[in-house]
Amino acid sequence: MAASCDSLLPLILLLCLSAQAVDRSNFKTCDQSAFCKHQRELKPGQSPYRALLDTLELSDSRLTLQLINDNNKVRLLLELYRLQGNMTRVKINELKPLKPRYEVPDVLISDPITEALSVVAQDENSLVLSLGGKDQRLIVSAQPFRLDIVEGPQVLMSLNSRGLLAFEHLRARKDTASHTGKEEDKPGMWEETFKSHTDSKPNGPSSISLDFSLPGVEHVYGIPEHADTLKLKNTDGSDPYRLYNLDVFQYELHNPMALYGAVPVLISHSTDRTMGIFWLNAAETWVDISSNTAGKVRVIPQTDVRWISESGLIDVFIMLGPKPADVFTQYASLTGTQSFPPLSALAYHQCRWNYNDQEDVKTVDQGFDEHDIPYDFIWLDIEHADGKRYFTWDPSNFPQPKEMLQGLMDKRRKLVAIVDPHIRVDSGYKIHNEIRSKNFYVKNKDGGDYEGWCWPGNSGYPDFTNPEMRAWWASQFAYDQYEGSMENQYIWNDMNEPSVFNGPEVTMHKDALHGVWEHRDVHNLYGLYVQKATADGLILRSGGVQRPFVLTRAFFAGSQRYGAVWTGDNAAEWGHLKISIPMCLSLGLVGISFCGADVGGFFKHPSAELLVRWYQVGAYQPFFRAHAHIDTPRREPWLFGPENTALIREAIRQRYALLPYWYQLFYNTHRTGQPVMRPLWVEYPDDVATFSIEDEYLIGKDLLVHPVTDEGATGVTAYLPGKGEVMCFSTLNGFLSLPSLKYFLWVSHIPVFQRGGSIICRKDRVRRSSSCMENDPYTLYVAPSSQGSAEGELYIDDFHTFSFEVAKQFVHRHLSFSANTLSSRNLAPDSQFSTASWIEKIVIFGGSQPSSVTLKNADGTESALEFEFGSTLAVLTLRKPGVNAAADWTVVLR
């Protein structure tokens, strides 16, 4: 939920009553943010910075060099690293800062592995470094200072080529110390006020900025979270994209305003190369994009990107690709990959603010069975806790939480309860008392415990940047600490931007203190830490056995390691349904694959048509959860008449049937960092027509989805990429082969296509929860390419523990079809796992009728398989091979 209204908060209520959409005046524009305004006033031109080549120091893998600003003589220290996997790290800090500047911890999974850097040439104004393979060079120009990364004759990327490097050095306040600098004070440098809030800025100005030029690039993506197009827009005439985790009430579409999370990673793509820029800074950040091709024709395209942050230092990772998959691998090597969720987390989630009481939970649970709709998780929002004291239960509505959880467990289902980071200031509340006595709260600028208003009223905010605090927090999820909790209860962290109803921009004051650091320095990291500590807690409570599942609203680079994110408080509007696609695609590009939007829309009441369409979209997005605001009418799937119930049931069942594919993709992303939900250009990087597509996407590389997101639509026009690739339209019932690029009309079904050349494993026996389907058999859907071949994978494990990782207990099979022979081969010979699942059926499209089909088992035995051939659609169905899913086998068509 957003900071909407609550009867406890008359002040907020007033504010909300007038707000139909976002109240923009609550949030800063660049002009209202002093550092952004000052930085943006600086226009491209000659950089005042000069590299002092005689200060060069080069160790094996690290090069340092001083830079001097000729205007004020302040020196900076430049560090350059060549990193394993075709990356370059550029760090710039003050040579002698007045006090240390914040360097973001806990985001990189380890110290990146460096590779040897060598100087290959040098003259009085430049230095050429070898970046290894493929004649890649890094050229350092001394005056004006700039960096160019080149490959052969081609410039891949330039830094400070527009002279926008700007580093506000720390300085003493004029009135307090003898200050030698000549810089004049600008308004907002030592204090700034927004609305009624004053930021005391005790450290004065500290912002940083750097520009990057990308010759040959017209398409850049990433830097979520924004409710905007997949392809980033030129920001010349507007505000820059803003990265500052905020609780935005009723957010607007198509603008660069900041939202709940921030991942400062930008991906560029052209037919030549895919690259990435990771700007590792957790302070308020603005990103300007300008393109020389906007409105022009026949120029050599170039995109310029400028990053501006309020504090910290410049620490940039340049990922040089060259292919999309390489950039994902490179970024994953820095910040880690998506956590591998328990299978049930990939199934359907039923949420509402709020399920009123245990009886309500029971009734809804029964409703799903009565209407034969599967679901795995039911969710409880803030009302479940006793007076919004998280880790407790409302005594009158949830007096017997274990009884409720046991009831769900008997149905092999689970529950998520919300635990937000704002802690009710209440001397009768154990959690508060402990945090206070352990001195774990964030402090205000005067050193007292920081307090702000949130759902419970006056609240404290634990300092999640403190590892001791996080360890304590994690310990609170132990079954003997969190009373009423059980192993089928998981956690949801909301409001962790953090949301402070009466704070500046509905968040924490920047001069609040986390130990020695200001909130200003750590702001965008706070949400990541909350989710990390919570996920750690869930792992701990199970003795390290069970995989956790934690949903978060705020996030940062690296958040993928801790669970799922959702796109926050959207609305029941067609535009919001549509924007869920680019929003989740953008997150997937920067590592966060487990993304979803509230199905149905959080605010407002969806029409039956919108709700059905949203289920059809949500079923094909990674995190699939319906959610609704407390003031909206009930909208469980069976409340919109039997026809709509049937359509929703069908959408959810498709999700369940495809769970083996989703699961395998999540295993894959956990291993490799390749996104689950992908823009088309990721798989078709040479097809320019795909570069701006955001109304259709791929799941993995084998399923193409073009959901219906328009009211009253009777069809969609799907772009089918790939030359001569066969695409199979897929529903649970029928398949149809189509050539590439075809107008396609469909009324009530979900336009999903299987790529020619792929094999997808499904479990077509849909049951009431994913756990009930654990041992069910698989059906293989084989869609051969135009050459008659296809391949796919099958991954199986216990679906919920870390055994796959710590004990290699899993099955990973490679399935391949060519020359009329389909076989299953072990991809991980050193793994072991026994499964009860077997192969129930094999469906092969687009072939001809065989005269016989033979199954060859690993032990050499052979048997004939019965088959059916549907000539209209050329579908061959092999009856009951019956082999175990973990076994080696071959099927030959003759």
Next chain:
Amino acid sequence: MTCVHLLLTLVFAVSLGTPVEIQRPRGVPLTKKQFYVENKPFTCLDGSRAIPFDRVNDDYCDCKDGSDEPGTAACPNGSFHCTNAGYRPMFIPSSRINDGICDCCDTTDEYNSGAKCENTCKELGRKEREVLQKMAEITKEGFLLKQHLIEEAKKGQQEKKSKVTDMQGNKKQLDEKVEVLRTVKETAEQPEKEAKERHLKAWEEQKAAIRLEKDKAKMAEAFLFLTDDEDGLLSLCISVSVSELQSHAELDADADGTLTETEAQGLMGGAEQVDTSTFESVWPNIKDKYHSESQPEEPAPVETPPDEVKEPVVVNDSEPYPEDDISEEEDEDDEDEDDYHEDDDKAPPTIKAPEKSHEDEEAMPPYDADTQALIDAAQKARDDFEEAEKALREMDDQIRNIEKELSFDFGPDAEFTYLYSQCYELTTSEYIYRLCPFNRISQKPKYGGSETNLGTWGSWSGPENNKYLLMKYEHGTGCWQGPNRSTTVKLTCGKETVVTSTSEPSRCEYLMEFTTPAVCQEPANTDLSPHDHEEL
């Protein structure tokens, strides 16, 4: 009826017991056993194809209708039959076979999942019989009560109908009486009016002479005050300018609160300045409104505040719940009337007061004896007429109320009549809920705070076959960003008339459960009450 049949079959099933297990494929009900003949090809029940019998329940779906896999989860649309000896047999979707969850009380659905299920059929059967028995007792007693309710309602209805007829007869007489008294009143008022006018005219003439004198004096004073900047100058040089006149906002013609320059000029006949001689022509334009600065401001604004205070009170009483007035009118009629008159009396004095204060000094002389006599006579006629008219109005109201009550749909046999003008309360941990059937539902915080309207009577809204099972109350107090509150009342058979629970399943949509004998169905069974047989 169904309940009893069920009981019988249960008894039958129990007595046959488990030893007699009829051989048939797993999951097939007895009624379909004939289609599954061992060692003969099985034809899908939809007739679509025939398969060897060993493919029945072989965990692969061959029939589109799922009929070849009654005992496995292979078909997406299959169903599994559990006998549930001791309880009632049922079908479950075949997706629930061997899913690790015990669905059939006889445990037959989990034969291969490792789930540890216990046979609970006997226990369930026993409990169900108990419940059914209890229900049957309640229904029986409730139905008897319902008969009384119907009788009383019919009697009451009859009475009310005849009362209306009587009253309509009386009303006719009253109508005539009112007409007669109106004529008497009008006859008496004509001479009264003439006498009063005579008296007034004489007095007006006398007053006009006095006023002329005063006016002259006032003009002179006004001219001096308006020329405030020129104090001390000789009268010949004295003039009044437009701007000076503008400082007197009370002269504002369009009452917008300011006297514009144009307006001021208009008052001064277009001139920028006037002197004493020309001021005489200006004076008539301004004298009615002119406030001398030496005089205190008239208390004119006083007349608005009392209205502002009063209005919301009045609105609150009537507007949100218009139905209230009607039901309560009978008791409060007199009071209402009194209130109304009080308002009438009070309002005019506040408006007239300033005028009176002017004219107090020159009060009208008392009427002469003849005039007074005429007035008294007319007043008596007026009083008589008004009294008769009031009686007529009251009667009209009474008739209307009864007719309204008679117009409600109190059920096929008027069995819900007794709920009319009653209220039933339920106290929860936080609130007191109050259901006044056919009127409104409200919620009041237990520990102080104002009442919230959860809806006023809308309609019966049960399913088509029995709409009297649900009541809908609508248009309650509005919700933030949401609908107006509304409540559905679910009626179940009970001996008592009580609200048993309330909940708010969706924001601002309430659900109330209410028991009443009025919905108890006739216990059609003769088996449970053998006495009936004997009587027959």
